[in-house]
Amino acid sequence: MACNLLIRGMLNTLKPQSRITRRALFKALGIGGAAALLPERARAAALPDTGGEQATLLDLTRCVGCEACADACREANAARFPEPRKPFPQMLPSGTKPEDFSDRRADTSRLTPYNWLFIQRAQAQGREVFIPRRCMHCQNPPCAALCPWGAASKYPGGTVAIDADICLGGAKCRDACPWAIPQRQSGVGLYLDLAPRLGGNGVMFKCDRCKDRVAAGGTPACVEACPNGVQVIGPRPEIEALAREKARTTGGHLYGLDENGGTNTIYLSPVPFELLDAGIEKGPGKPHLASVADSMAPSNRLAWAVLLAPLAGAASVFLRGARAVVRRKEGGDERV
Numbered sequence: 093m094a095c096n097l098l099i100r101g102m103l104n105t106l107k108p109q110s111r112i113t114r115r116a117l118f119k120a121l122g123i124g125g126a127a128a129l130l131p132e133r134a135r136a137a138a139l140p141d142t143g144g145e146q147a148t149l150l151d152l153t154r155c156v157g158c159e160a161c162a163d164a165c166r167e168a169n170a171a172r173f174p175e176p177r178k179p180f181p182q183m184l185p186s187g188t189k190p191e192d193f194s195d196r197r198a199d200t201s202r203l204t205p206y207n208w209l210f211i212q213r214a215q216a217q218g219r220e221v222f223i224p225r226r227c228m229h230c231q232n233p234p235c236a237a238l239c240p241w242g243a244a245s246k247y248p249g250g251t252v253a254i255d256a257d258i259c260l261g262g263a264k265c266r267d268a269c270p271w272a273i274p275q276r277q278s279g280v281g282l283y284l285d286l287a288p289r290l291g292g293n294g295v296m297f298k299c300d301r302c303k304d305r306v307a308a309g310g311t312p313a314c315v316e317a318c319p320n321g322v323q324v325i326g327p328r329p330e331i332e333a334l335a336r337e338k339a340r341t342t343g344g345h346l347y348g349l350d351e352n353g354g355t356n357t358i359y360l361s362p363v364p365f366e367l368l369d370a371g372i373e374k375g376p377g378k379p380h381l382a383s384v385a386d387s388m389a390p391s392n393r394l395a396w397a398v399l400l401a402p403l404a405g406a407a408s409v410f411l412r413g414a415r416a417v418v419r420r421k422e423g424g425d426e427r428v
């Protein structure tokens with residue numbers, strides 16, 4: 093009953109141009125036996141943007157691991173993938189190795205600078221569960237708070253993105269991220285012009301929740317491409333209410349409401365996340381699913397963030413200027 097009221101209320105609030113059908117919404121939500129049997133391809137599920145933080149709910153009971161989402165992500169973002177200059181500069185301290193995925197672009201088994209979403213697989217409670225993994229878009233993202241250059245930022249809609257134009261690839265974001273999501277490609281970026289021999293540089297890459305596409309009125313490519321309506325994107329309060337309601341009605345488990353202080357990516361699983369975490373392969377580019385305390389809560393981290401904020405702002409202005417100079421030089425402008 094409560095569920096029906098919630099859905100009816102949501103349908104009534106949808107704007108005409110973005111309204112999804114009652115059947116599509118039921119299907120996306122996985123609620124209602126008849127709706128679940130609909131034969132047609134599910135539509136992308138996007139609730140209207142009301143101006144606050146947006147969140148996505150990924151219903152793992154519906155994911156069949158077909159990788160259409162990952163394919164769509166690569167296609168949508170291909171123009172932004174790094175094209176490194178080779179050979180890589182000898183880095184200091186000597187022995188520092190480049191991180192190079194440019195010859196492994198087809199690797200879909202993990203997160204890489206060329207694969208911002210991949211499907212993890214777990215065997216748990218006698219079933220196989222497929223888990224699309226990408227940036228969690230934390231509500232209080234340590235990657236953005238602790239980036240010394242202001243290259244990683246949280247945007248008003250809740251998206252966390254890295255500006256490849258000014259990222260120097262120091263990987264502070266990856267170190268600070270509880271899931272080590274951002275992935276580095278060496279041999280690209282502003283550092284080549286500023287300090288080419290400084291060890292461990294490049295540019296960090298990760299999902300930006302299709303920021304530009306969404307700003308133009310679209311839906312993230314992975315959300316749109318899924319044939320099973322696994323993902324729903326919408327205002328966080330509504331997505332959170334949906335997540336809780338679905339978990340209550342299906343006996344499911346949620347991940348992301350509290351992890352790292354709350355994330356704008358919420359998973360619904362038919363089995364407990366401890367079991368999923370135990371069942372997945374973990375390692376570089378293959379994030380865990382363990383519970384995560386708020387990493388920005390310790391006072392030393394907050395203090396660093398407060399200290400870094402003005403410096404990062406100034407650094408970002410400087411780096412944007414440097415990037416503009418490099419671009420003009422590359423364009424052959426003699427005045428520079």
Ligand code: SF4
Nearest residue numbers: 227228230235252269
């Ligand atoms: S998951 Fe990691 S990379 Fe993504 S917003 Fe959170 S801290 Fe940043």
Ligand code: SF4
Nearest residue numbers: 165299301302312314
């Ligand atoms: S939201 Fe966009 S960038 Fe992020 S995983 Fe989906 S398609 Fe890729």
Ligand code: SF4
Nearest residue numbers: 155156158159161318
């Ligand atoms: S496209 Fe949908 S069903 Fe296929 S792997 Fe991605 S989320 Fe799962």
